[in-house]
Amino acid sequence: MSLDMPLVIAHLGPQGTYSEAAALAYANWLKQTQNLSASLRSYPSITQAIKATAMAETHLAVVPVENSIEGGVTATLDSLWQLDGLNIQKALVLPILNACLSKTSDFSLIQKVYSHPQALGQCQGWLDQYLPQAQLIPTRSTVDALQHISSDLQAAAIASRWAAQLYNLPVLACPINDHADNCTKFWVVGLASSQQGTHTSIAFSLPVNAPGALLKALQIFASQNINLSRIESRPSKRSLGDYVFFADLEVDASPSKVQQALEDLKGCTETLKIFGSYATLQISESEITPKLE
Numbered sequence: 001m002s003l004d005m006p007l008v009i010a011h012l013g014p015q016g017t018y019s020e021a022a023a024l025a026y027a028n029w030l031k032q033t034q035n036l037s038a039s040l041r042s043y044p045s046i047t048q049a050i051k052a053t054a055m056a057e058t059h060l061a062v063v064p065v066e067n068s069i070e071g072g073v074t075a076t077l078d079s080l081w082q083l084d085g086l087n088i089q090k091a092l093v094l095p096i097l098n099a100c101l102s103k104t105s106d107f108s109l110i111q112k113v114y115s116h117p118q119a120l121g122q123c124q125g126w127l128d129q130y131l132p133q134a135q136l137i138p139t140r141s142t143v144d145a146l147q148h149i150s151s152d153l154q155a156a157a158i159a160s161r162w163a164a165q166l167y168n169l170p171v172l173a174c175p176i177n178d179h180a181d182n183c184t185k186f187w188v189v190g191l192a193s194s195q196q197g198t199h200t201s202i203a204f205s206l207p208v209n210a211p212g213a214l215l216k217a218l219q220i221f222a223s224q225n226i227n228l229s230r231i232e233s234r235p236s237k238r239s240l241g242d243y244v245f246f247a248d249l250e251v252d253a254s255p256s257k258v259q260q261a262l263e264d265l266k267g268c269t270e271t272l273k274i275f276g277s278y279a280t281l282q283i284s285e286s287e288i289t290p291k292l293e
């Protein structure tokens with residue numbers, strides 16, 4: 001990969017996923033603010049998109065990290081814990097308006113609903129109310145769900161309205177997410193170091209599974225008056241009850257205090273990963289669906 005070549009951005013594909021929309025919004029932002037051109041490259045899984053960037057096959061990856069209804073995207077958190085060298089360059093927050101797509105307009109005919117597990121979870125209440133008879137089937141992305149409905153009148157898929165438009169499929173209902181303000185945060189990750197921004201993200205494991213071990217780590221932030229805007233645990237996969245903790249720290253007012261806190265944190269964690277500091281871009285519905293009225 002040479003520095004002269006246009007930026008390549010990895011994302012979960014195929015064409016028409018929310019991840020592609022986030023990657024496009026970021027590419028547009030790069031063009032407008034830095035006159036940089038970027039091309040997108042789609043991968044069959046979030047893990048593969050992140051790995052491609054860790055191995056320098058692409059410059060960046062745009063991956064979902066957290067949804068306002070469903071919470072953390074485990075493939076992203078687990079990959080960032082396992083791989084080395086990646087830093088968060090930017091966070092993007094996208095509104096997510098899910099649509100129910102099907103070739104039938106008769107709800108009572110639908111026996112199967114396909115989608116990405118995050119999208120199925122975001123519409124759980126709607127599915128229970130309108131399609132209680134349907135079996136919910138997870139797919140690798142919202143767009144991967146669409147192949148199942150092209151010839152099956154008993155199937156529906158959950159995807160975006162622009163995916164419906166792109167693949168010429170009818171929208172039965174939209175939006176169907178259980179909360180109107182449904183949004184997903186994406187991280188732009190890359191190998192470059194990132195030191196400026198409003199938030200710093202970290203992940204750590206504890207040396208002992210003993211009373212007070214987590215408290216001791218968190219006390220460092222409390223005593224430096226650093227607010228945590230998110231804390232989340234994932235199984236370490238070593239043994240039952242052993243966890244890795246992911247935290248986002250607000251750095252705005254006090255980058256030097258955060259620096260000091262991270263130094264102190266090294267002393268009471270087993271492994272500490274620092275993913276860098278970054279700013280957040282809010283993307284509006286009109287920026288990601290330019291072709292829809």
Ligand SMILES: O=C(O)C(=O)C[C@]1(C(=O)O)C=C[C@@H](O)C=C1
Binds near residue numbers: 016067
């Ligand atoms: O399947 C897609 O379209 C994706 O981009 C993945 C994904 C996710 O993993 O959270 C992205 C945003 C939405 O929350 C739903 C699904």
